[in-house]
Amino acid sequence: MSLKPQSQLLSIDVNVVFQEMKQKKSQKKLTPAFFIFVVLGWGGYWFSPYLLDSTKPVLKIKGLVDQEIYSGKIDVDIMATDPTHRSTGLSSVTAQFDQDVPIKLKKRKRFSRFYTNRPPAPFVIDTTNLDEGFHSITVIATDKSRNRNHNQIQYTFFVDNQQLRIETLPNPIRVTQGQTSAVFIKTSEPVTKVKAKVFDKDYVCYPVKFDSSQGHFNRLLIGVSVQESVGIHPIIVSMTDQMERVTEKTFFARIGRTEFAHGGYVKLSPEKQTIMMDKSKTREDNEKRWKAYKQANKTAVQLWEGHFIRPTSGALTSPFGKYREYNTGVKRHHLGIDIANQVGTAIYAGNSGVITLVDNLHVYGKTVVINHGQGVSTSYNHLSKIKVAIGRPVKKGQEIGLMGATGQVTGPHLHWGMVVNGTAVDAEQWIDQDFSYDDDETLGQ
Incomplete structure (x- = not known):
């Protein structure tokens, strides 16, 4: 094993020490710069939202609906938040009623994560302190950024506290x-x-x-x-x-x-007596007619125009309401107007409407019912021929059929009936009086 000279060992030690001293000196130079970098970075992180935020606050109103009608007290809850991840928070939320001075709303005592995002506390609008009619509320939420981003919503509502007269x-x-x-x-x-x-x-x-x-x-x-x-x-x-x-x-x-007319003895042939006394057939007829009459109760529009007209020419043989006796023993009021003439005489619509029944009935013979709207119907009975179809509109004076002697009759005639909201009434009154409302003169009738 060979050994290095002592001078060479000494040289190595000096170099190591020199390198260590150089590193320590370099570390001493980097420490202040690093500290400044951290401080600036940390400050930039927290202050950048204030400088750069351009997002508007989110604003919602609960308890109040635009264009709605209110009375009494309204509980209102305004939800306002700054939606960004690192938000500056809300600076203020104001509410302005009509053209009054805006009011700064108080914040909630309890809040979620961020103190800066505390939404306004719920409040009450007492409409009894407001005039009747339309009012508006304008809510503005503003954040704390340098841009002072804000959002605004406006609701209009109607105050109605008066008792209906x-x-x-x-x-x-x-x-x-x-x-x-x-x-x-x-x-x-x-x-x-x-x-x-x-x-x-x-x-x-x-x-x-x-x-x-x-x-x-x-x-x-x-x-x-x-x-x-x-x-x-x-x-x-x-x-x-x-x-x-x-x-x-x-x-x-x-x-x-x-004072309805009394008297008159109606003598039916044996065949017509059988028709009259067949209760099941009569009930079936009436069910069909009342079903047609109910269509008028479902029609909210007035289809007739002005005075009604008499639907045919001829002699008035039996007025509405006349109390008659039949040779079957039946005594009752006549719930229509009988107009007699020859078979084939033209029958016209008493006024405008829609056809709701076309049928050959047991008692009433060939029958047409017209719906005039708002609960008003007329019927045309005992016809020899029908010239209209169910569901079709008709005009006042339009020919709808021909006079006949079908059903329970003693001779050719038209039985003209009128029903108002389910009750048979005198159609002659509607000829003399205008029940339409085309002008304000109707109010005085």
């Missing part, structure tokens, strides 16, 4: 047995639904398009039975406003007596 025209309401009464129900504000109960039967009321400065109107057509008791009867009107509040008010109608 209802009255009727005419007042008082007077109508006689077998007649029709048009009752206009006036309200202080628009309503979404109007119903009435008259003679323990439900009626639908239909909106009337008059000048709203006069009020808001719905029309109730009341058909009075020939057998309705004379005296005072309640009319219970139920209305639902746009707040879904139901207001009910009772009015009263005076039902007067109608």
